[in-house]
Amino acid sequence: MKNIEFYKYQGTGNDFVLVDNREGSFDGDNNELIAALCHRRFGIGADGLMLLETSDKNSFTMRYYNSDGGEATMCGNGGRCIAAFAVHRGVVPEKVYFSFDAVDGVHEAFVDGDMVSLKMIDVAGYEEKQDGLFLDTGSPHFIKFVDNPEVVDVFKEGSFWRNHDVFAPGGTNVNFVGNPDGKEVAMRTFERGVEDETWSCGTGAVASAIATYIRSGAGKCFDMKVPGGKLTVSFDVVKSGGFENVWLKGPAKYVFSGQIDAEPIL
Numbered sequence: 001m002k003n004i005e006f007y008k009y010q011g012t013g014n015d016f017v018l019v020d021n022r023e024g025s026f027d028g029d030n031n032e033l034i035a036a037l038c039h040r041r042f043g044i045g046a047d048g049l050m051l052l053e054t055s056d057k058n059s060f061t062m063r064y065y066n067s068d069g070g071e072a073t074m075c076g077n078g079g080r081c082i083a084a085f086a087v088h089r090g091v092v093p094e095k096v097y098f099s100f101d102a103v104d105g106v107h108e109a110f111v112d113g114d115m116v117s118l119k120m121i122d123v124a125g126y127e128e129k130q131d132g133l134f135l136d137t138g139s140p141h142f143i144k145f146v147d148n149p150e151v152v153d154v155f156k157e158g159s160f161w162r163n164h165d166v167f168a169p170g171g172t173n174v175n176f177v178g179n180p181d182g183k184e185v186a187m188r189t190f191e192r193g194v195e196d197e198t199w200s201c202g203t204g205a206v207a208s209a210i211a212t213y214i215r216s217g218a219g220k221c222f223d224m225k226v227p228g229g230k231l232t233v234s235f236d237v238v239k240s241g242g243f244e245n246v247w248l249k250g251p252a253k254y255v256f257s258g259q260i261d262a263e264p265i266l
């Protein structure tokens with residue numbers, strides 16, 4: 001693989017390598033290469049990699065890979081970053097709602113400068129598990145409520161729950177969520193496929209906001225304070241017990257670009 005342009009983006013500190021693959025020159029089945037490109041010492045370094053590909057019905061298709069190289073379920077921050085990337089590449093216009101395909105269905109997005117709003121899939125409901133809540137917001141998330149997320153050993157506790165039998169065989173992402181302070185909720189996430197704490201997780205922020213509503217009954221719009229910044233999550237509650245019109249909003253920024261000339265090897 002030679003002369004592949006890549007672009008680095010981050011959304012509240014969740015960072016990604018992006019490749020415009022509308023011509024199909026990047027081999028999306030080369031999981032070893034993707035893991036090597038995401039490696040923070042042998043590669044570019046990122047929590048994940050995304051390919052922007054063509055779509056028959058919508059503006060483009062998002063293919064998402066975790067930093068372990070595996071093609072994964074939905075990434076909310078990745079969805080916001082690829083929406084910004086699509087505007088910067090001239091695939092879609094700024095300040096206009098557009099739709100794109102992702103692994104969990106069609107997403108609507110709106111880009112206004114560095115701020116990107118992304119409509120997430122409807123959330124059918126939730127399960128009470130292990131003294132916490134389990135929700136699927138495009139990716140699976142286990143929510144543990146704690147007094148203060150800042151003092152949690154996220155690597156140790158997160159890997160314990162991520163690999164717990166109760167979430168087998170797929171495993172889960174794990175979020176440590178504090179009590180709401182007005183409209184603001186602090187949270188930290190251990191991500192499956194990165195196998196470490198990340199500085200932000202979009203689908204995790206959505207799951208944590210909905211779980212906070214379920215537990216406290218407070219509000220349907222929350223500012224989620226993550227190590228890399230702030231995300232806003234809003235939603236409607238439907239009679240069936242589910243959640244619709246779910247929006248995730250926050251900054252998504254271009255960092256740098258370069259060219260992949262050699263294949264890094266792990």
Ligand SMILES: N[C@@H](CCC[C@H](N)C(=O)O)C(=O)O
Nearest residue numbers: 075076077139193201202203
């Ligand atoms: N960082 C993401 C979540 C990416 C998927 C996750 N690691 C999984 O495999 O479930 C986000 O912003 O939502």
